[in-house]
Amino acid sequence: MVESIDKRSDWFSNKPRVVLWGSIGLLLLIPLVAMQFTDEVNWDFMDFIVAGALLTFAALAFELASKKLSNSKHQWVVGIVILAALIIVWIELAVGLF
Numbered sequence: 105m106v107e108s109i110d111k112r113s114d115w116f117s118n119k120p121r122v123v124l125w126g127s128i129g130l131l132l133l134i135p136l137v138a139m140q141f142t143d144e145v146n147w148d149f150m151d152f153i154v155a156g157a158l159l160t161f162a163a164l165a166f167e168l169a170s171k172k173l174s175n176s177k178h179q180w181v182v183g184i185v186i187l188a189a190l191i192i193v194w195i196e197l198a199v200g201l202f
Contacts, residue, residue, distance in 0.1 A: 125163060131155075135152075136152075162186050
């Protein structure tokens, strides 16, 4: 039982992990706040669900990949590839370029 508590406290002491997962909520707050001040941002509930799912899957993919890769240069490359894929999917869903 003590081991599980130690693992949980270790999770919160890992600053990059907290920043990664915390940034998802902050990114979703941007359109929510913007909707209060302008009519140009018009998201409904499904938009928030899809955006949250995209960001969560991207963060999960990066976390799993970074656990498998020990070299920080490889982690950066995988992070950039995941971010590029996220941006491409986001643009496609937003305006349908492809």
